[in-house]
Amino acid sequence: MTDKTKAIAGLAVFVILVTYPFWSVLGSATAASAPELELPEGEDNCVEETQFMTANHMDLLNQWRNAVVRDGEREYISASGERHVMSLTGTCMGCHSNRDAFCTRCHDYSNVSPACWDCHVEPEGN
Amino acid sequence: MGVNRRDFLKEAGSAALGVGCGLPLLGTACSAVSQEPHGAESSARQWAMVVDVEKCRSEEVRRVCTEACHVAHNVPAIPDPAEEIKWIWVEQYENVFPDQVHNKTAAFIRQTPVLVLCNHCDNPPCVRVCPTQATWKRDSDGIVMMDMHRCIGCRYCMAACPYGSRSFNWGDPREYIPTDENGRFPTDYPTRSKGVVEKCNFCAERLREGLQPACVEAVNQIPGGEGALTFGDLSDPESEVSRMLNETNTISRRVNLGTGPNVYYKV
Numbered sequence: 001m002t003d004k005t006k007a008i009a010g011l012a013v014f015v016i017l018v019t020y021p022f023w024s025v026l027g028s029a030t031a032a033s034a035p036e037l038e039l040p041e042g043e044d045n046c047v048e049e050t051q052f053m054t055a056n057h058m059d060l061l062n063q064w065r066n067a068v069v070r071d072g073e074r075e076y077i078s079a080s081g082e083r084h085v086m087s088l089t090g091t092c093m094g095c096h097s098n099r100d101a102f103c104t105r106c107h108d109y110s111n112v113s114p115a116c117w118d119c120h121v122e123p124e125g126n
Numbered sequence: 127m128g129v130n131r132r133d134f135l136k137e138a139g140s141a142a143l144g145v146g147c148g149l150p151l152l153g154t155a156c157s158a159v160s161q162e163p164h165g166a167e168s169s170a171r172q173w174a175m176v177v178d179v180e181k182c183r184s185e186e187v188r189r190v191c192t193e194a195c196h197v198a199h200n201v202p203a204i205p206d207p208a209e210e211i212k213w214i215w216v217e218q219y220e221n222v223f224p225d226q227v228h229n230k231t232a233a234f235i236r237q238t239p240v241l242v243l244c245n246h247c248d249n250p251p252c253v254r255v256c257p258t259q260a261t262w263k264r265d266s267d268g269i270v271m272m273d274m275h276r277c278i279g280c281r282y283c284m285a286a287c288p289y290g291s292r293s294f295n296w297g298d299p300r301e302y303i304p305t306d307e308n309g310r311f312p313t314d315y316p317t318r319s320k321g322v323v324e325k326c327n328f329c330a331e332r333l334r335e336g337l338q339p340a341c342v343e344a345v346n347q348i349p350g351g352e353g354a355l356t357f358g359d360l361s362d363p364e365s366e367v368s369r370m371l372n373e374t375n376t377i378s379r380r381v382n383l384g385t386g387p388n389v390y391y392k393v
Contacts, residue, residue, distance in 0.1 A: 069271075069273050070262075072266065074334075089314060118319040119274060119316040119317050119319050120316045121311055121317065123314060
């Protein structure tokens with residue numbers, strides 16, 4: 001065995017190791033599947049359009065928080081004119097009663113950890 | 127003869143100077159006008175409480191008040207006094223009213239247990255120092271509110287409050303909140319988290335629903351506790367608290383500081 005073969009063998013091992021992450025997933029290359037969320041049964045729409053809620057629920061919750069805590073306002077009138085009590089544990093959890101199968105599942109998927117439940121208490125029966 | 131160039135420039139210059147000097151005055155006048163309606167707003171409701179010190183000599187009365195409050199607000203029972211969370215608690219008379227005792231005050235007066243809580247001051251020093259406006263005096267009813275979402279835990283308010291009415295969460299309070307057999311907290315009232323300051327909120331969440339504060343409601347239901355705590359609107363001359371303040375001798379804590387406490391003591 002010459003030095004040349006040793007060097008080539010070493011290089012081959014190095015190249016295989018470095019490129020392992022790339023070719024090892026070639027067979028199973030699919031996008032991470034979106035989380036399956038448990039939606040409330042018998043309800044067609046949230047306080048706003050589903051698409052709006054998916055994208056903007058965090059802003060809406062912040063808006064509710066400020067309105068209730070800072071200004072003492074409790075009632076929210078949606079774009080379609082429906083009236084809702086601004087309450088995370090009342091209105092939101094009233095329908096989306098399973099936090100693990102709804103909030104947490106999607107928050108884990110998108111790698112965010114909101115601090116809501118450090119303080120807010122889940123309503124009984126969840 | 128027309129105005130020559132030199133005179134025109136002189137007059138234009140002095141006119142500009144005059145307008146410049148006048149502007150600040152104008153600004154002051156405008157802000158004075160705009161502040162007027164703000165002053166008129168302060169005639170809104172002001173919740174207040176009268177504590178009957180004699181009736182609070184009963185240990186049962188004091189226990190019922192504090193328990194009702196702690197249950198209503200998920201207040202943790204932390205044994206270490208350096209870390210305890212206080213909403214309504216008991217202090218000795220000589221510490222509550224240090225300027226009311228003298229060197230001949232009898233021991234039984236000095237050691238009288240007195241219920242103390244946030245005074246919801248007219249001029250709250252905690253509100254002045256809060257850098258994030260996490261605490262503020264509510265215009266509509268004078269309650270000194272806390273927004274736990276906004277509190278950064280700097281504890282300036284604790285340094286500013288002359289009554290020790292504010293407590294800091296050094297750790298997660300949930301570990302010290304008594305739970306039932308199912309692990310449920312006493313109520314749905316949000317607990318607090320590590321790193322925020324909390325205090326009595328005059329039961330703002332109950333007042334919203336037309337109820338009396340938890341301590342007042344509880345104490346008035348036990349024999350001997352009727353009237354130990356009286357709660358009402360100070361801006362209403364017909365209210366029970368207004369009547370008591372008019373008819374009996376009441377004191378409040380450290381009035382010389384100018385904070386304007388709204389908890390009064392019938393002694």
